[in-house]
Amino acid sequence: MAAERGRRRAPGLAREVHGESTQRQGADDYHVPVLVDEVADLIADEPDIVVDATLGGGGHAAAVLTARPRVRVLGVDRDPEARVVAGGRLAAFGDRVRVVAGRFGELSAILEQETAYVAGSAIGAVLFDLGVSSHQLDAPGRGFSLRADAPLDMRMDPTQGATAAEFLESVDEDTLVLLLRENGETRFARVLARAIMRSQPRTTSDLVAVVDRAVPPGARRRGPSAVRVFQALRRAVNEEGAELVDGLRQALTALRVDGALIVISYHSGEDRVVKDFLRDGVTGGCTCPPALPCVCGAVPTLRVRSLRAITAGPAEIAANPRARSARLRVGWKVAA
Ligand SMILES: C[S@@+](CC[C@H](N)C(=O)[O-])C[C@H]1O[C@@H](n2cnc3c(N)ncnc32)[C@H](O)[C@@H]1O
Structure with a gap:
């Protein structure tokens, strides 16, 4: 792989570091x-x-x-x-x-x-x-997965931009409703958005719990609401x-x-x-x-x-x- 030393970089582009251990994970x-x-x-x-x-x-x-x-x-x-x-x-x-x-x-x-x-x-x-x-989905600690408890981060590039928890602090309820609707959670988008805004989850477990509480028990069996909420949030955080x-x-x-x-x-x-x-x-x-x-x-x-x-x-x-x-x-x- 060619060395990067001395090359001009476009603004905002991070410099890649090669030679760092690449074998931590196959x-x-x-x-x-x-x-x-x-x-x-x-x-x-x-x-x-x-x-x-x-x-x-x-x-x-x-x-x-x-x-x-x-x-x-x-x-x-x-x-x-x-x-x-x-x-x-x-x-x-x-x-x-x-x-x-x-x-x-x-x-x-x-x-x-x-x-x-x-x-x-x-x-x-x-x-x-x-x-x-x-x-990315499975890595505990990155906050993409509803199966592992972790800070609500979800950034593909953890060095840039707002985490999912910070995003939720900055967004208003109507915007969150739209984001959830765009991702297919049409039936409960308003209820979910209101519950999420009210509780301001900081971890993946917090978010799963809020979604579980907000969606009526009968509907929970029909659709994986938390999966869609996680996906909607991830798409928004990473634009x-x-x-x-x-x-x-x-x-x-x-x-x-x-x-x-x-x-x-x-x-x-x-x-x-x-x-x-x-x-x-x-x-x-x-x-x-x-x-x-x-x-x-x-x-x-x-x-x-x-x-x-x-x-x-x-x-x-x-x-x-x-x-x-x-x-x-x-x-x-x-x-x-
Ligand atoms: C589905 S994976 C690609 C897997 C890959 N084709 C392989 O064979 O292993 C998507 C990758 O794209 C990156 N990615 C997603 N959106 C991106 C964007 N807007 N800019 C740069 N990378 C992005 C993610 O970080 C992730 O590593």
Whole structure:
């Protein structure tokens, strides 16, 4: 992996520290990636850079580097722990990988900062494997899981921004209702928001208890309210909605013509954003009646083979239940 010394950094981008012990946890235990072969199949074996914008434990990156010997990978993650684990896993690929810190919304700045690594190559694909890794979810102390008692933190990058507990102190009830509704907890959003605001939970156990008390006993059996509340809060704390939109736009700008924009989502709201982004790219935002030729001057930016998502088969779902909700969508950039 190339050294980072002496490189210019975009504002707000943390410097990555390589060489720190990467073996504290095996990358295989860290996260089992989904739709790995499908992702590798979508990437051309060209002397390109593939940006893995959600490096995680490096599973997808390792598969791509193995299956596509001509590509190099620029791996990005906002979580320092993920970068250390992935850096260790991918070290065997030497100069074909570079691991950097950053968020989706910083992709353009990262690519500008990394010109020395990217130089001479085009961006052949950008991969987003959204959400959190199994390790982030399971790590006691990070506050993502309702199964372990921990401070209510939930930041993917624990060095930046407000924790979930601080977020709850700063938000008003109506905003919290909206956040819960966006995440599917429509029936009890108001009741839950009021209870949460009143009790101001500081730990994951506090939050589980508030949700349990707020939801009527009959309804508790029908839906995992706490799971949805945790997800809604995590998405808000990490600004996942805005990050996704920014990331998709910046990825499309960065891609070469025929480069692949590959997105795996696990949440229906997120999948809708991705689908709409691809559809808008295909139509160029055309407003003309579908039966008539386009006269509005819309210029397509993407082509797709299908607007249907690629999903995991039964064998993968049996081996990795997380794959059940995975929706992979892909579009290829067209010449403007
Ligand atoms: C589902 S995991 C990716 C797993 C990875 N594909 C693998 O094979 O191990 C998602 C990763 O993306 C990171 N992530 C999520 N949103 C991000 C964002 N806006 N900017 C940068 N990294 C993000 C998380 O920290 C997490 O490590």
